[in-house]
Amino acid sequence: MTLFRPCIDLHNGQVKQIVGASLKDDPTSAQTDEKVLRTNFVSSYPSSHYASLYKKHNLTGAHVIKLGPGNDQAALEALAAWPNGLQVGGGISVDNAEYWLNEGKAGKIIVTSWLFPQARFSEERLKQLVEKVGKERIVVDISCKVKDGEWIVAMDKWQTLTDMKVNAESIRMLESYCSEFLVHAADVEGLCKGIDSELVKKLGEWCTIPVTYAGGGHALSDLQLVHDLSNGKVDLTFGSALDIFGGSGVKFDDCIAWNKANGQV
Template sequence: MSLFEIVPFNCRLRIYRRQASSTMRFRPCIDIHAGEVKQIVGSTLTDAEGVGPVTNFVASQSAGDFARMYKKDGLVGGHVIMLGASEANTNAALDALQSYPGGLQVGGGINADNCQFFVEKGASHVIVTSYVFRDGQIDFERLEKLKQLIGKEHLVLDLSCRKKVEDNKFYVMTDRWQKFTTTSIDEALFHRLAEYCDEFLVHAVDVEGKRCGIQQELVELLAKWSPLPVTYAGGASSLVRCYFTTERNSMLTMVFELCYHQDDLDFVERIGSGKVDLSIGSALDIFGGDIRYEDVVAWDKKRGEN
């Protein structure tokens, strides 16, 4: 008899569920490739033989080590992503989930056959993209099946996207971000999909892993369109970044803008109206970047106290 038949979800684990609010949070990540924790430029992942992805960083610590650190530091709602199907990746993901039960989401190759398994093993949510798309279109039958199997409260839909220059719209990417779907994101899409899931996760594929700056337009659209908690990932680079966003010539205004946009966390908090959470990967010092992890933890702790 399955655990799902005898124990209600809410009785098994004390899971983290983000409530829609105007208080932004930092979301940690653990990306797993070939069984190791890595930071990879996601758009370089490919199925082509002999072609490896561009790797920014390979950690000496295990996925479980990072999970225990996130738990100790009170970081919630982070995601574990398995980059490729392998036993090594699955084992590393399970190590993370069992080290922080109820505190992490898991994605990468999730489907109707394995979604229950990962929730039983400690995932607060499973993250799904490619499985719910067929021939570039959303397969609502598959979405409904996932909802019936684990409940919408355990499902995160990954709508990671790229902009097409032809029509200036953002389109959902699938299959390791190698394939454009025919589905562009808009307010109607978010509201329809909200019937099936608990949160959204959106990587800005054009800037993910490149530390070249937040894709401002996408963050603003997510804040405007999503009725559910949504996490943005991609392009974060600094906690001392200066953004020049005013076109006015007033020196007083220019100084104000320089002080106001003091870092990527505060920048996303402002342009996302506190509704869009931020995940930072390659830019963190724990992954070889320049942003001090302890500073991000301190920033998040202040928001959690509000």
């Protein structure tokens, strides 16, 4: 059964909701991406506020994503509010994975960019990460953009397309090395104009391990839509549409009620 999975997106140390396609570096700006960034919401609360809220309602599988530098402290504050209850991603590599799991108290680490040196997938790096922390604590982020009718994994805050297509073959290979997938549809992330239905359907067909989809969710009915498209195999994250992030399309309390009605204690 499809469940609601929450998130904490961090940018410059603050909890934000960002239009994914706008998250890029501007070479004319001393503040890197600030001149081109489209932000839907900037929270007045610290990251720990949201982590505590998710813990209170047992909303497992929440991902804390560090979008660029300057977010480590905010991520640590969130993880401290729910030790071993959250997943953390953004700048994760074989060198710091143990730190985030042990000292940081993350339940799982989420990895993308480090697996793609020069934007080319390295199976050897993924094997090293499995040897270091074990596949059961690894989430592979295959967030993607559409190019020529295919989904291509995007790295570096979704700026750079890699050499990996999201398809049955790549999913099957990656499942040997991880316990979950996280998939942002970067083209619709933050727009609140609807999910990538075809991607959700394909993820339901291809994936045999848990997978969380994010991008474009705008109404509570999207939970039922994702369930129907994926046969209940894909979970859904709401971001900018959620009332706790300044949105008007989806009430957080309704998401809690959905999860309780569909098996999450």
